[in-house]
Amino acid sequence: MQASSPDPMLKRAAARFLDRAVKILGADRVFAQDEDRAAYSDVMAFDPGQHAPSGAVAVETVEEIQAMLRIANECGAALWPISRGKNFGYGGTAPALRGAIVLDMSRMKRILEIDEKRGFCVVEPGVGFFDLFDRLEATGSKLWMSVPGNAWGSVAGNALERGAGPQPYGDHGAQICGVEVVLPDGSLLRTGAGAMAGSKTWHIARNAYGPGWDQMFCQSNFGIVTKLGLWLMPAPEATMTIHLSLPEAEDLGRGVDMLYPLRQRGLLDHDPAWVSYVGIASYVGPRAQWYRGGGLLPDDVGRRIRKELGIGWWNAELNFYGPEPVIAAKVAVVKAALQPHFPDPITHTIWRQGDPFAASKAGIPGTRDMAMIGWYGGRGGHIGFSPLLPADGAQADAQLARTRRRYAEAGIDYYGAFAVGGRTITNINEILYDRDNPAMAKAVPALMSSLIGDAAAAGYCEYRTHIDHMDRVAATFDYGDHAMRRLNGRLKDMLDPNGILAPGKQGIWPKRFRSA
Ligand code: ADP
Numbered sequence: 001m002q003a004s005s006p007d008p009m010l011k012r013a014a015a016r017f018l019d020r021a022v023k024i025l026g027a028d029r030v031f032a033q034d035e036d037r038a039a040y041s042d043v044m045a046f047d048p049g050q051h052a053p054s055g056a057v058a059v060e061t062v063e064e065i066q067a068m069l070r071i072a073n074e075c076g077a078a079l080w081p082i083s084r085g086k087n088f089g090y091g092g093t094a095p096a097l098r099g100a101i102v103l104d105m106s107r108m109k110r111i112l113e114i115d116e117k118r119g120f121c122v123v124e125p126g127v128g129f130f131d132l133f134d135r136l137e138a139t140g141s142k143l144w145m146s147v148p149g150n151a152w153g154s155v156a157g158n159a160l161e162r163g164a165g166p167q168p169y170g171d172h173g174a175q176i177c178g179v180e181v182v183l184p185d186g187s188l189l190r191t192g193a194g195a196m197a198g199s200k201t202w203h204i205a206r207n208a209y210g211p212g213w214d215q216m217f218c219q220s221n222f223g224i225v226t227k228l229g230l231w232l233m234p235a236p237e238a239t240m241t242i243h244l245s246l247p248e249a250e251d252l253g254r255g256v257d258m259l260y261p262l263r264q265r266g267l268l269d270h271d272p273a274w275v276s277y278v279g280i281a282s283y284v285g286p287r288a289q290w291y292r293g294g295g296l297l298p299d300d301v302g303r304r305i306r307k308e309l310g311i312g313w314w315n316a317e318l319n320f321y322g323p324e325p326v327i328a329a330k331v332a333v334v335k336a337a338l339q340p341h342f343p344d345p346i347t348h349t350i351w352r353q354g355d356p357f358a359a360s361k362a363g364i365p366g367t368r369d370m371a372m373i374g375w376y377g378g379r380g381g382h383i384g385f386s387p388l389l390p391a392d393g394a395q396a397d398a399q400l401a402r403t404r405r406r407y408a409e410a411g412i413d414y415y416g417a418f419a420v421g422g423r424t425i426t427n428i429n430e431i432l433y434d435r436d437n438p439a440m441a442k443a444v445p446a447l448m449s450s451l452i453g454d455a456a457a458a459g460y461c462e463y464r465t466h467i468d469h470m471d472r473v474a475a476t477f478d479y480g481d482h483a484m485r486r487l488n489g490r491l492k493d494m495l496d497p498n499g500i501l502a503p504g505k506q507g508i509w510p511k512r513f514r515s516a
């Protein structure tokens with residue numbers, strides 16, 4: 001659907017928009033030089049020009065967002081809202097549509113509320129995980145947050161994209177309760193109970209009167225979220241941790257089958273992930289630390305890495321949160337269920353309030369995981385392939401076999417994680433690469449495409465994808481001759497008749513680009 005070069009009409013509209021934006025925001029908040037365009041492109045891409053924006057504007061208030069929407073409507077420009085733009089592996093700051101203008105909300109950094117008693121916060125888009133963490137710490141809060149592996153991003157942007165963390169509140173999209181949104185025509189609204197002026201339950205009542213719209217603004221281009229309510233968990237009295245590892249790739253299926261019933265029955269407090277050893281090694285150092293040859297990592301090198309790091313082919317961490325007698329009982333039941341699968345006695349560690357916080361298993365923001373992009377050396381990058389599967393060992397094994405075969409064909413080391421829920425598995429695969437390697441520049445997009453196709457053929461959809469693949473993934477949701485695409489298109493045209501807001505996001509295109 002998208003032209004490979006920027007649409008000249010869109011370029012002219014962007015130029016008009018940027019001129020007018022200077023008058024409203026001032027020249028120091030409008031970025032339209034080549035280096036600005038480069039900075040707001042996808043810095044992980046082989047060819048960042050593919051999704052280069054025409055420029056960017058930094059807004060600081062809701063009124064400024066409304067003003068930007070007004071002039072975008074008048075000029076016919078396209079805007080791509082970002083909170084902090086750290087959506088790496090899925091596009092970073094870059095717009096799906098080349099030539100759109102990035103609406104950067106990273107300066108909107110107010111933490112508007114932390115309700116200590118009822119356990120929620122209200123944040124503006126630019127509030128990062130580090131900002132919220134610092135505030136909770138500075139105020140001596142008894143609330144804990146959940147953070148994704150790499151926590152440079154924003155609390156709001158990550159939740160809106162349905163990001164995840166390895167904590168009890170780790171399904172971040174599901175913790176959203178009540179948002180404030182600016183629609184493409186500039187009108188302002190509040191969802192849920194917040195639709196009532198003076199509501200006392202905006203961020204605590206999930207099921208208020210009428211349709212629930214919070215999720216309508218997740219992974220969509222129907223509005224710009226300017227305030228977001230998110231539930232936080234009460235700090236537990238203690239945590240307990242069990243580390244598990246399985247020696248062979250073929251152990252995945254039993255790894256899944258031993259965990260999902262425990263999760264479904266409420267004996268596990270979060271979705272534990274089986275992470276393959278290359279993933280863990282990539283946080284430790286570059287591949288060259290163990291192997292300098294080309295091609296796939298040889299099996300004997302893989303064995304050496306696992307031995308050296310003391311890990312299995314698959315590795316998982318189970319964390320338990322709560323009063324010590326309660327979690328001790330859960331740990332005992334879980335150990336009894338799992339012990340037959342492991343030759344050595346399963347052990348656990350305990351953390352209690354007052355012990356060093358770093359060992360608490362609270363959501364503590366960090367950026368260690370980004371070390372993975374150094375795996376191949378050179379200017380590194382990564383892209384995520386993230387399908388959802390049923391929580392079922394046999395299907396996980398089949399998925400692994402399919403994806404490993406594709407990785408091998410592409411000549412790229414396999415790195416996958418299977419986060420086991422009670423009913424589904426979120427299967428996050430990272431494709432690591434060196435952006436200066438021409439063979440990888442060809443192999444990686446082809447690998448992504450075949451992975452998406454294979455998954456769809458097996459009945460598995462993606463939960464999230466990179467801007468390059470949004471159309472492809474949207475096309476896999478084809479029930480009723482693409483009935484969902486038509487519904488999204490109808491909503492888009494109604495709410496955004498000029499097609500100015502994030503065209504192409506999640507494969508949702510407004511009318512003016514659909515005919516292209
Ligand atoms: P992060 O802040 O975690 O780095 P991003 O700012 O990169 O996340 O946001 C990821 C994606 O989510 C963006 O590309 C955009 O499509 C969407 N998004 C982010 N913030 C908002 C928002 N406030 N309103 C609507 N969509 C948003």
